[in-house]
Amino acid sequence: MISFEKLASKWQKTKVLKKNFEIKDYLPETKWLNKKNLKSMLQKHQAVFVKPSRGTGGVGVIKVETGEDRDERIYTYHHIKKTKTFKTIGKLYFSLKKKIDKIQTKSKRGQGRYMIQQGVPLLKYENRSFDIRVIVQLNKKTKKWESAGMLARVAHPAKIVTNYSSSGTPMKYEQVMASFLSKEEIPVYKEQLENLVVKMANELSAQCNQLQILGFDIGYDENIKPWLIEVNLEPRFKSFKITDMETYEKIESNFTGYRGEEPVKAKPIKKRSKWKLKNVLEKQSEFRQHVPETQWFNHENLSDMLDRHQMVYVKPDNWSMGRGVFRVERVKNEDGSDRYMFQRETKVYSFDSFAELFASLDKQIKDMMKKRKTKNKKCLIQKGIHLLKYEGRIFDFRVLVQRTPDHKFEVTGMAGRVAQSQRVVTNIANHGQGYQVEPLLAQYMSDEQVQAFKIKLKELGEKIAPIYNLDAIGIDIGVDRDFFPWIIEVNIWPNLYGFDELEDKTMFNRIMEIRNYWKNR
Template identity: 75%
Template sequence: MISFEELISKWQKTKVLINNREIKGYIPETKWLNKKNLMSMLEKHQAVFVKPSLGTGGSGIIKVQKGEDGKEPIYTYHYVKKIKTFTTFGKLYSSLKRKVEKIQKTKKRAKGRYMIQQGIPLLKYEDRLFDIRVIVQLNKKTKKWEPAGIVARAGHPAKIVTNYSSSGIPMRYEQVMGCFLSEEEIPVYREKLEKLVVKMANRLSEKCNQLQILGFDIGYDENLKPWLIEVNLEPRFKSFKKTDMDTYKKIESNFTGYRGERPVESKTKRKRSKWTLKNVLENQSEFRQFVPETKWFNPTNLSDMLDRHRMVYVKPDNWSFGRGVIRVERVEKEDGSNEYTFQRKTRIYTYDTFADLFASLDKEIKDIMQKRKTKNKKYIIQKGIHLLKYEGCIFDLRIMVQRTPDQKYEVTGMLGRVADPKRIVTNFHSNGKVYPVEPLLAKHMNGEELVAYKNKLRKLGEQIGQLYNLNAIGLDIGLDRDFFPWIIEVNIWPDPYVFDELEDKTMITRIIELRNHWKKLDI
């Protein structure tokens, strides 16, 4: 038997698998790194990957290639985003050796002796190399290995690895393989792949009985033959959050630790997130219609919602004042192709492919999160509402709902917020302007209709106030071109002083009166 610690080595796993006849044909040729082995492998395969035997997360991997410049050989190596070129093998090897030594000293995740692996010419999705991550788990009752989840990973165009930590994009297997297979062929290829990795899992567990969960990284070549790139004994499965939350929850619920130890308890969701507040409304059939479709941010959900709605808003789950909100659009051009854009604050970016859009958008979100200290780093996608406009600028309504001393709910304030012409949010903190409701709606309805409409909104606000059982909530209501009131957001810490911007002080007086009442009681 082999211990868990010994089997962590890529070399050890390769040795175990390559000794099985059924599996051997799917394992790339692998040798230890030295001058002689590198030369022979380049002569045979033209492209190889030089990687640390104990490395994780795609760290420290270098792609080495041999080509021709006319009749003369030319050698290159590609590390992260940098490519170096050499006219002789000797110069290549000397530079490569120095690079490996430097990586081993500076990269914590690039551990162990370096090895050479046959390069597999991976298929591409939208000009991005991709591979497949398959998770298999040991069934607690049957003690048999079972496929738990499968996801595709499209790499960054300038990088040689597909990992999410290296700017790779997790995507649905069916979406990516649909570029190469018919709808009928996709489940057939998926089943074959799952059977192959289960065979590999059985072989590994014969040699190590501590295994509980495994992650197989599989690459397809141009003939759609699967090749094993790597086996992970401690696989992360967060990428399933980005593509298939149900699969993620299934894997997590069956997760018994990497060596059978008790798993760490998952953190509970923050109770006052946009997602949680939205669920309160959706759980009531009479209010569900007012909630724009909302999903967690991931490439599958974003692609799906853009296909159906064409415009969506991507926003932080737990922030306020319109911070971090991004508008994303899909535009169909005259030639039938798609163009994608996203806007944050006043900046607009345009892309020709969805993959390029998502890669840039994902990086933008990561940059936003790094600048703010917050525990909740989740983003949601919300169906975009084409809001009514006032003097060419979009506007929405803020409705303040408060609990009265006799435990009833009262709409104590209602105002309009008109966005800055160059921005996508209406918040006062984002240069929006505050207006009374009447002049904003006067261009769309007559006096009697306006009074009736305000009463309708007031009734809606009072009914919703009862659901949350708080002393005050602020409803952000967006009106579409049919005057349908969409509940864009529910604020449980509404700013009362935005009403002080209005010339009429009746509303702010009542708001502060009730606010002070509950403040004295400290409820």
């Protein structure tokens, strides 16, 4: 048997699947990256992809192509928006190694030894690359693998990867494939693809019995032959909400975690560091998809995250109450050029270049830290979530979970926090305002949907609390325009701002009852 951790390697998954002769024909040629292999692969294939063996989200993928310029052989690589051309394999390989070193220094999602994968000439939809994401789940009752959902992912015109996190567009399988197949052929090809990925799932699970859900990324070539691009052991499936809510809910209802039910950690967490609190949550695969991407603040990380997300938040690692938070954006001018902005409190600063933005932002952060005289001067960059709004103001939810006298974890408080107009944080201590949950969601959902969403938040809170094993935690949850909950922050010393100003004091009284019980023990 192979452990989950070992099978997470793309190389190991390829190695397992290649042993099955029925599957082998659908796998692109793959080799470890070195100068000799790069040369031989480019002699056989016009294009290859250089990618990390343990990367996720399309991070670190580099496309390398070979061609001719004035009868002279040239080599070109593409990474995000950058393109470089070389006349020799040696120079190409040297530049690739430097680029890989930079990627691995700044991104935890581009790790592992690098591989070279055969570039398959894929079909294009409206001149944009696309692949097919198929989610396969282990049926709880029958213990058999079943196809749970299928959609197409169409790449951003300027990107070489199709991932949703890299600005890819999820679309219905039938809509995209209608450009290549007749109405009668579409269900036939869909069923063939489902049978193929189920066969692959059986092969992988025979070697690792921890698997519960898998995501297969499949590309079609010009003959509409499927090719396996990648297998994800911990696939996100949020993009199904955009194309097919019914399928999303079916997947979620059968979702028990990437490795089934995992044991809860019981060691109390007492550090206020946002980075450490975030890491604790990310280690639990059930919650990982709810945590926005977070990196340490520096020049390279900020540039990279703005390229991929356009909007991020920069915040001190261990401050509270929304103090010191900056909203940073990259926007397009009418002429197509980039403009950079950041906002702190209600003041907005605008710049023509990223260099100007970073210099000003970095100076403000250093000045801010000097005034506070704090030992921990680190800041984080967090992927920006476009939150729902109430009367033009962003809002999120504070979910308070307490340990009851009988040592069970109970959500005793749930309230909305609406930011003051033009401000970037919702904290009550930073001019935010407390609200009941219902009126905030009423403009987006029916009464029944609001109650169902509250139950979802409650379940999320009561599952998370045992991980930290404290008498009380406050979880700040933001909801995006697809109604997906994001865990913005976990507070291990939660205040009661917002709950005390609600007209109905039932919730506040229950919170104080439990707080006083532990205080007086």
